[in-house]
Amino acid sequence: MTGGLTSFWLQHAPVLSVVLPMLTAVVLLLIGDQGGMAGQGGAHDDAPLRWRRRISLASAMLGLLMAAGLVQHAATGELLVYRLGEWPAPFGIVMVVDRLSALMVLLTYLVALPVLWYAAGGWDCHGRYFHAVFQFQLMGLAGAFLTGDLFNLFVSFEVLLIASYVLLVHGQGRERFRVGVHYVVLNLVASGLFLIGLSLIYAATGTLNMADVAQRLAQLQGDQLVFARTAALVLLVVFGLKAAMLPLYFWLPGTYAAASAPVAALFAIMTKVGVYSIVRVHWQLFGTEAGGAALAVADWLLPLALTTSVLGVLGALAAHSMGRLVSYLTVSSVGTILAGVGLFTPQALSAALYYTLHSTIVIAALFLLVELIAAQRGEAADNLQPAHAVREPVLLGVMMLFGAASAAGLPPLPGFLGKLMVLQSSSGLPAQAWVWSVVLAVGFLTIVGLARAGVIVFWHVQPATHAGAGGSSPRLLAPVWGFMALTLVLAVMASPVKRYTDASAVQLSTRADYVRAVLGSDAPGRPTTRDYDGRRAAPAQEKQP
Amino acid sequence: MSMEFLVATGVGMVTATGIYLMLRGRSFPVVLGLSLFGYAVNVFIFLMGRLWTNASPILVGEGPVADPLPQALVLTAIVIGFATTGFVVELALRSRHESGSDHVDGHEPGGPRA
Numbered sequence: 027m028t029g030g031l032t033s034f035w036l037q038h039a040p041v042l043s044v045v046l047p048m049l050t051a052v053v054l055l056l057i058g059d060q061g062g063m064a065g066q067g068g069a070h071d072d073a074p075l076r077w078r079r080r081i082s083l084a085s086a087m088l089g090l091l092m093a094a095g096l097v098q099h100a101a102t103g104e105l106l107v108y109r110l111g112e113w114p115a116p117f118g119i120v121m122v123v124d125r126l127s128a129l130m131v132l133l134t135y136l137v138a139l140p141v142l143w144y145a146a147g148g149w150d151c152h153g154r155y156f157h158a159v160f161q162f163q164l165m166g167l168a169g170a171f172l173t174g175d176l177f178n179l180f181v182s183f184e185v186l187l188i189a190s191y192v193l194l195v196h197g198q199g200r201e202r203f204r205v206g207v208h209y210v211v212l213n214l215v216a217s218g219l220f221l222i223g224l225s226l227i228y229a230a231t232g233t234l235n236m237a238d239v240a241q242r243l244a245q246l247q248g249d250q251l252v253f254a255r256t257a258a259l260v261l262l263v264v265f266g267l268k269a270a271m272l273p274l275y276f277w278l279p280g281t282y283a284a285a286s287a288p289v290a291a292l293f294a295i296m297t298k299v300g301v302y303s304i305v306r307v308h309w310q311l312f313g314t315e316a317g318g319a320a321l322a323v324a325d326w327l328l329p330l331a332l333t334t335s336v337l338g339v340l341g342a343l344a345a346h347s348m349g350r351l352v353s354y355l356t357v358s359s360v361g362t363i364l365a366g367v368g369l370f371t372p373q374a375l376s377a378a379l380y381y382t383l384h385s386t387i388v389i390a391a392l393f394l395l396v397e398l399i400a401a402q403r404g405e406a407a408d409n410l411q412p413a414h415a416v417r418e419p420v421l422l423g424v425m426m427l428f429g430a431a432s433a434a435g436l437p438p439l440p441g442f443l444g445k446l447m448v449l450q451s452s453s454g455l456p457a458q459a460w461v462w463s464v465v466l467a468v469g470f471l472t473i474v475g476l477a478r479a480g481v482i483v484f485w486h487v488q489p490a491t492h493a494g495a496g497g498s499s500p501r502l503l504a505p506v507w508g509f510m511a512l513t514l515v516l517a518v519m520a521s522p523v524k525r526y527t528d529a530s531a532v533q534l535s536t537r538a539d540y541v542r543a544v545l546g547s548d549a550p551g552r553p554t555t556r557d558y559d560g561r562r563a564a565p566a567q568e569k570q571p
Numbered sequence: 572m573s574m575e576f577l578v579a580t581g582v583g584m585v586t587a588t589g590i591y592l593m594l595r596g597r598s599f600p601v602v603l604g605l606s607l608f609g610y611a612v613n614v615f616i617f618l619m620g621r622l623w624t625n626a627s628p629i630l631v632g633e634g635p636v637a638d639p640l641p642q643a644l645v646l647t648a649i650v651i652g653f654a655t656t657g658f659v660v661e662l663a664l665r666s667r668h669e670s671g672s673d674h675v676d677g678h679e680p681g682g683p684r685a
Contacts, residue, residue, distance in 0.1 A: 177644060184651050191658060195665075203666040204677035207598065210659050211675075214605050215593065217655070218612040221648055225619035228641070 035095065040108040040121035043092055043131055043168045050085035051161035054078055059154045079146040082157035086142050089164065090135040093128070100128035101526060103533065105543035107174070115174075115544050116235035122174035122544060125530035126379070130171040130302050133383055136512060137295050137390050138164055140505035144394055145288040147502045152197040152286070159196075163189035163292065170299055174544060176227065176234040179303065180220050183268075187213050190296060197286040205277075205284045212267065212277050220264045226257035236311060237544035240537045244317035251318045258312050258322035262304070269300025271364060272334040275357045279341060282356065283349035287397035290349070291390040297360050298386055305367055309375060310534045321370060328368035328457055332464045335361025339468045342475040348396040348408040351479055352389060355433055358468055359385035365461055366448045372531035374451035379527040381444030384516055388432045388441065391509035395425055398498045398506065399483060410479055415487035418497050423484050425506060430476035432513050435469045440516040445469060447524070574622060582618070586611040596680065598663035598673050605659065609652040616645050 035042065057078060099106060106123035109115060142160065150156040166186025173179050191213075195206045228234055230253035231242040246254055267274040278297070282290045304327070312322045338358030345351040363385065366378025396408050399422050406413030416422055428439075435441035445465055452461040516523060533539070585607055592604025620641030628637050663673070670677040 177647070181647065181651070184655070188655065188658065191662070195662070198669075200669040200677065203662065203669045207659075207662055207666050207675055210655075210662055211593070211601055211605065214655055214659065215608065217651075218608050221612045221644075222615055225616040225641070225644070228616075228644075229619040229621075 035092075036099065036106075038108070039092065039096055039099070040106060040123050040172050041110065043089065043096065043172060044121075044165055046085060046089055046092065047161040047165040047168065050081060051158045051165065054081060054158035054161060055155065057081075059156075059158070075151060078157045079150065082161065083139075083142055083146065085161065086135060086139045086164070089168075090132075090139055093132040093135045096123055096128040097125075097132050097526075099123070100125045101529075103529065105540065107544050115546075116233050116238035119178055120174040120235065120237075120544055121172045122236070122540075123172060124540070125526065125533050126302070126305065127171045129379070129383075129526065129530060130298070131168055133298070133386060134164065134167045134171070134295050137386060138292060140508045141288045141291045141390065141394075143508075144291070144502060144505040147499060149197065149286055149288050155192075156196055159189050159192045160292070162186075163193060165189075167295065167299065171302060174236050176224055176236060176239065176307075179306075180217070180224060183220065183299075184217065186296070186299065187217070190293065193289045193292070194281065194285050196289055201284045205281045208277060209281050216264045216267045219260055223257045223260035223264060226253050226260065230254040230257065235544070236306070237541045240311045240316070241541050241545070243311060243319045244315060246318060254312075254319040255322045258308060258319065259326075261307055262323045262326065265300045265303040265307070266330070267300070269297050269304065269360050269364065270334075270357050271300070271360065272330050272337060275334060275338070275360075278357055279345075279350050279353040282353040282393075283347060287394055290353075291393040294356065294386050294389040294393065297356060298363075298382055301360065301363055301367065301382060304364065305375065305534070309367055309370065310537065310540075313535060313537070314370065315535075315537055324368070324370055328365060328460075331361050331364035331368045332460055333361070334358070335365065335464055335468050337361075339471040339475065343471060343478070345475070345479075346410055348399065348410065348479055348483070349393075351410070351475060352392045352396055355392070355472065355475075356389050358472065359389065359433075362445070362448065362465060362468065365465070366451065369452055369455060369457065369461070371451060371455070372528070372535050374448065374455075375531040375534065376524065376527040377444065377447030377451045379530060380447055380520075380524055381441075383523070384432070384440040384444045384513060387509050387512050387516070388429060391506050391513075392429045392433065394502075394506050394509070395422070395429055398422060398502060399426070401498070403483070410482050412482065412486045412488050414489065416484070419484055421503075422498070423480070425510070426476075426480055426484070428510055430473070430480065432510075434472040434476060436473070438517060440513050440520065443517060443520050574624070578614075578618060578622065582611050582614050585614075596674055596676070598667065598675055601675060602656065602660055602663060606652075606656055609648075609656070613645050613648055613652070616648060617641050 057074060059078065100123055108121040110119045110121070113119070145156065163186055166182050166189055169182030170179055170186060173182055191206065191210050194209055195202045224234065227239060230246055230250040231239050233239055233242060243254055263274070270278040282293055285293060308323050308327070312319055314320055335358050338354050338361055341354035342351050342358060345354055363378045363382050366374045366381065399416060400408035402416040402418065403413045432439040432441045435445040448465060449462055452458045589604045589607030589611060592600045592607060595601060595604070620638035623635070623637035626635040626637045628642065629639065630636055666677065667673045672679050672682070674680065
């Protein structure tokens with residue numbers, strides 16, 4: 027029985043990771059959601075609400091287990107290729123699980139499960155269909171990470187974006203709708219550019235299957251090369267907007283600061299979707315082996331990444347509320363990650379992946395923590411201005427200290443290890459001086475910014491004018507502790523995790539294996555499609571687009 | 572040649588109009604701009620399968636057939652574009668309701684923010 031289940035799972039694992047959240051969302055929609063703000067008829071603990079929470083949490087837990095299974099399988103180095111409807115690649119849609127995709131899906135669930143737990147502490151009844159939309163968001167994220175087809179990447183982007191539009195305005199309020207309109211309009215424009223980039227790639231290569239594109243990019247010449255390089259740059263704009271890379275990050279601080287705490291924490295993974303896409307498209311497809319189109323964005327990526335990092339941390343220094351502070355730290359950390367990606371060596375990519383794991387978890391923890399602190403500061407909320415003391419200064423102060431030290435990269439926390447790896451991997455490269463000075467300066471300024479916030483919030487206190495709020499509920503504290511334990515695990519397990527990310531980077535740079543796994547063993551070098559000329563192929567050439 | 576020039580200019584014009592409208596300050600022109608930009612993008616995808624004259628759009632009998640894949644891509648893009656446009660209209664209406672202004676910044680230019 028278990029043997030049959032395991033083989034069934036192994037056979038269908040990639041698609042199950044997308045289908046599970048989708049089915050859960052459908053069930054949650056069918057159950058319905060009367061919503062009801064707290065205290066307005068809909069009580070916090072009515073039975074349907076409890077069921078929605080249970081179903082959503084159970085599904086996320088199952089998803090986490092499946093993601094762990096994917097990582098376990100991917101760690102063997104074997105690529106899991108799933109052809110939807112058994113259509114042979116490159117004509118049908120494929121899903122591919124390699125080390126990177128599996129790791130990103132696992133990271134998604136590691137962030138999503140505590141966030142969902144936190145949201146079940148009350149946020150989910152501040153609007154309708156929170157859990158259903160949350161599951162749709164997970165579906166889009168899993169789809170984006172697992173797909174092996176560029177057009178499907180676009181479709182997954184749309185799924186996760188539409189879910190994120192709704193999640194962003196969850197809880198409602200004027201400010202959320204205001205930034206919501208900006209966020210939606212920006213992302214719709216980005217979607218249009220995404221389509222332009224994709225169609226340019228199609229014009230150049232005649233295919234959108236990633237393995238096939240990887241193979242054909244190396245053979246391009248003349249005009250088609252211009253198409254391909256243009257496509258790479260257009261797509262960098264699209265993914266740069268998602269990842270919040272200079273000059274496209276200005277939307278992020280206001281948006282994330284306005285979102286409700288669990289949504290902002292979940293959105294910590296959304297910038298990483300942009301990073302993942304840059305790795306997948308610009309690092310892997312347009313990598314060093316892509317012939318004339320190789321490293322099409324290398325001139326741009328590293329300088330932009332380093333500048334993003336610096337401007338992000340300067341924004342953090344100038345922030346007037348803790349929400350904006352953490353948002354700017356998100357921008358800054360994305361800059362550091364993209365610097366690792368932009369060095370275009372496997373060692374640097376491995377370091378960047380390790381740092382991605384760490385920074386996503388820490389940022390998510392900080393977003394939740396900011397709300398816990400804000401809840402105890404009365405009207406001042408998360409604004410950086412003197413107010414009465416928080417109710418639990420020691421507890422929240424220690425958590426804040428831990429999160430700050432981790433975000434700034436103080437030893438022995440994993441942020442330190444991640445930054446050290448980025449520094450190490452850049453040594454000997456021409457950009458070494460730039461990377462070292464920026465990463466170290468940004469680390470220092472991060473400490474200054476967070477110390478400033480800590481001093482104002484915990485020490486610069488005024489006598490309380492009233493009794494103030496109660497202490498934090500253990501139910502809300504647990505997810506934050508969970509995130510912090512995760513970062514500790516990441517530090518303790520640094521060696522195996524680093525081995526995994528090293529292997530991921532190597533796997534991404536050996537494109538022949540990828541092409542062989544997706545297109546078949548005799549694929550490398552053999553053209554899969556010819557330039558489309560409108561005529562039928564002779565019977566000898568069966569393959570027709 | 573002239574056909575290519577005509578189509579490329581048309582796409583360029585629609586894109587330019589769309590971008591101009593998107594940069595306006597009221598939400599209605601912005602939504603119109605998004606729609607126009609979406610149309611331009613859809614035609615652009617279509618063109619990337621190259622221009623075909625005198626070819627059937629789908630597989631019928633003998634003779635040349637236009638590249639069918641961009642048609643499928645455009646269909647998907649149209650569906651998604653339609654849904655997102657519907658959503659952004661609804662969101663803009665709600666924002667107008669919440670803030671009392673149809674300006675994308677949520678308040679009249681020069682007016683009070685609160």
